[in-house]
Amino acid sequence: SYEIARVIDMLKLVHLNDGERILQSYPFQLSGGMQQRLAIALSLILKPSIVLADEPTSALDMLVQASVLDLLKEVTQALGATVVIVTHNIKAAGHIANSIGVMHKGQLVEVGATEDIMNHPKDEYTRVLLDSVMKVV
Template sequence: RAHGESYDVSRVIDMLNLVHLTDGERILQSYPFQLSGGMQQRLAIALSLILKPGIVFADEPTSALDMLVQASVLDLMKEVTQALGATVIIVTHNIKAAARIANSIGVMNKGQLVEVGSTEEVMAHPKDEYTRILLDSVMKVV
């Protein structure tokens, strides 16, 4: 049960399929250590979206994943949230990862918002020195 709603296994399986986890029955019977990091992340995405929220906050959604899995998780987040019509707010230190799926980017430095703009504008023409430092410091996401 969540938020007063009892869960329907078929609805959970449908959501797992939406995040490309096709063996839903087995996954629901698995312990976390029996799933790969990428599977765990996709499962977390599915569970966070099961109630179809309008806004999803993702705090460092790719921090413990390798570069290839990071890219697939970001692409999946974009695909699934668009399909559900949800807005995603990603908190990350990796500006290039955010740029992979963001329409707009806000850059904070020491708790202050130092730059906001469309993804294309911020990535191509950063106005703030801290944004330029961020862009220079991160590895390219595949």
């Protein structure tokens, strides 16, 4: 079990400054963004070297998505951790990733530096993903 002070320090690291109140709250009393930041803090409390984030921005609005991704990148860099993000949102991946791997029907169809994948996709499926995101924006 962890000391409350250590947990509150980790909450501060993810910009949740009212840690004691948050620890006394039920999930429905916290916003979606606060819940994601709390999940990030909990996943990092043991200082892992690798963090697997499965759809970390699902069910969040665009502004909150960007802030959660920025926070995930900031905190994991501060802790020296590598983040692997699983997402259907290639734009979110492009926002945070150094490199991207695109899978289609269980096969890895393209891997490369984020800038290369986002600006010069080689695989047709990657182009479809990027086109669909660009049409929505």
